Amino acid sequence: MKKVLLLLCSMFFVAVSAQKKGKDYTDILKSKSIYEINAFLRDAHPDDPKRSVLKPRVMEMMKEYIKNAHPADQKVKDMQEMLAMLRRRPSTKITFDEMNAIIKQKQIAKYKAELAAKQSTTVYTPSTAQNTYVVNTAANAAVPNAEAEEFNMLMAVSPVEHKNRTVKILNSLFDNDPNTKDAIIMIQNKSDCNIIVRMEGVGNTKYRLAVPAQGESSIVIEKGQYLFTSLVCGAQYASQKTIERAIMVALGGQ
Incomplete structure (x- = not known):
C-alpha cells in the first residue's frame, strides 16, 4: 500500500512540475501582446474555446501593427507572413520540415534573382570599426580594424566568383539526395552589426x-563536425554543430 501511495505521490509531483515548467496562459484573454497570443494559439489544444476569441483579435492587432509601422520596420514582413498563415490555418505553428521548405523556397528565389542579375542583390553598409562592434564599450577600443576589413573583402567578390558561388548554392538547394557530401548553411544576422561567421572543421x-x-547569407560546406564562431557586435559567439543536413542559424536575436 505504501508503495502505491509513493507512486501516486511521485506521479502527482511530476505532473505539477511539468505544469509549472509550461507557459502560464491564465490571463491570456487580457493580453495585449501579439507574440504572447500567437504563442498561445500555437500551444493550446485545438478545441480550446479561447481560440475563437483570440485568433481574430491577434489578426486585427497584426493588421493594425502593419498599418502603423515605420516603412523600415523589420517586423512588418514577419507580421505579414504570420497573418497570411493565420488566414489559412489555426495557428502559425509549423513543422520542422515545413519550415525548411519555406526557407528553401526563399533561398531559391533569392539566388535565382542574383544569377539573373549577374551580381549580388544584397544591400549592405561596408564595415568600419563602428558598425562591426558596439560603440562606446570597453571592448570596442581594443578591437582592430582587421575584422571590418576582412568583412569588406569577403563581400567584394568578383562577378565570376559570385556566379560560381550562386550556382553552387542553387545546386545544393535543388539536391534532395540525403547521401550528398555537402550541406547548405544559412546564417541570419538579426543584429545591427556586420559579422563574419567562421566554421572550423576537422583538419584544415x-x-x-x-x-x-539585419541580413542573411548562405554557404555550402562539407558535412561533419564544426565549431561555429563569430563576434556579434563585440560579443563572442561559439557553438559546436554536427552538420548532416541543411540548417539555419540565427544570430543576434533578442
Missing part, C-alpha cells in the same frame, strides 16, 4: 561567411 577544413547587419 575552414569556411568564412560574411553576413550584413
Whole structure:
C-alpha cells in the first residue's frame, strides 16, 4: 500500500512540475501582446474555446501593427507572413520540415534573382570599426580594424566568383539526395552589426561567411563536425554543430 501511495505521490509531483515548467496562459484573454497570443494559439489544444476569441483579435492587432509601422520596420514582413498563415490555418505553428521548405523556397528565389542579375542583390553598409562592434564599450577600443576589413573583402567578390558561388548554392538547394557530401548553411544576422561567421572543421577544413547587419547569407560546406564562431557586435559567439543536413542559424536575436 505504501508503495502505491509513493507512486501516486511521485506521479502527482511530476505532473505539477511539468505544469509549472509550461507557459502560464491564465490571463491570456487580457493580453495585449501579439507574440504572447500567437504563442498561445500555437500551444493550446485545438478545441480550446479561447481560440475563437483570440485568433481574430491577434489578426486585427497584426493588421493594425502593419498599418502603423515605420516603412523600415523589420517586423512588418514577419507580421505579414504570420497573418497570411493565420488566414489559412489555426495557428502559425509549423513543422520542422515545413519550415525548411519555406526557407528553401526563399533561398531559391533569392539566388535565382542574383544569377539573373549577374551580381549580388544584397544591400549592405561596408564595415568600419563602428558598425562591426558596439560603440562606446570597453571592448570596442581594443578591437582592430582587421575584422571590418576582412568583412569588406569577403563581400567584394568578383562577378565570376559570385556566379560560381550562386550556382553552387542553387545546386545544393535543388539536391534532395540525403547521401550528398555537402550541406547548405544559412546564417541570419538579426543584429545591427556586420559579422563574419567562421566554421572550423576537422583538419584544415575552414569556411568564412560574411553576413550584413539585419541580413542573411548562405554557404555550402562539407558535412561533419564544426565549431561555429563569430563576434556579434563585440560579443563572442561559439557553438559546436554536427552538420548532416541543411540548417539555419540565427544570430543576434533578442
